[in-house]
Amino acid sequence: xxxxxxxxxxxxxxxxxxxxxxxxxxxxxxxxxxxxxxxxxxxxxxxxxxxxxxxxxxxxxxxxxxx
Numbered sequence: 001x002x003x004x005x006x007x008x009x010x011x012x013x014x015x016x017x018x019x020x021x022x023x024x025x026x027x028x029x030x031x032x033x034x035x036x037x038x039x040x041x042x043x044x045x046x047x048x049x050x051x052x053x054x055x056x057x058x059x060x061x062x063x064x065x066x067x
Contacts, residue, residue, distance in 0.1 A: 024032045039047070 024035075042050075
């Protein structure tokens with residue numbers, strides 16, 4: 001085990017991101033390509049808004065998980 005609990009949590013978070021990001025590529029690569037094509041055609045403002053929504057959802061989940 002790592003010396004600092006925060007490092008353990010960080011490695012766990014990174015591992016979960018890799019697993020979650022890798023699942024669509026493993027299970028449905030054709031659909032993943034179609035989604036990437038659709039997302040790449042969005043305007044910059046739409047992408048930024050989508051990113052903002054994801055960040056806010058993540059922050060809310062973190063706050064709910066810590067309380």
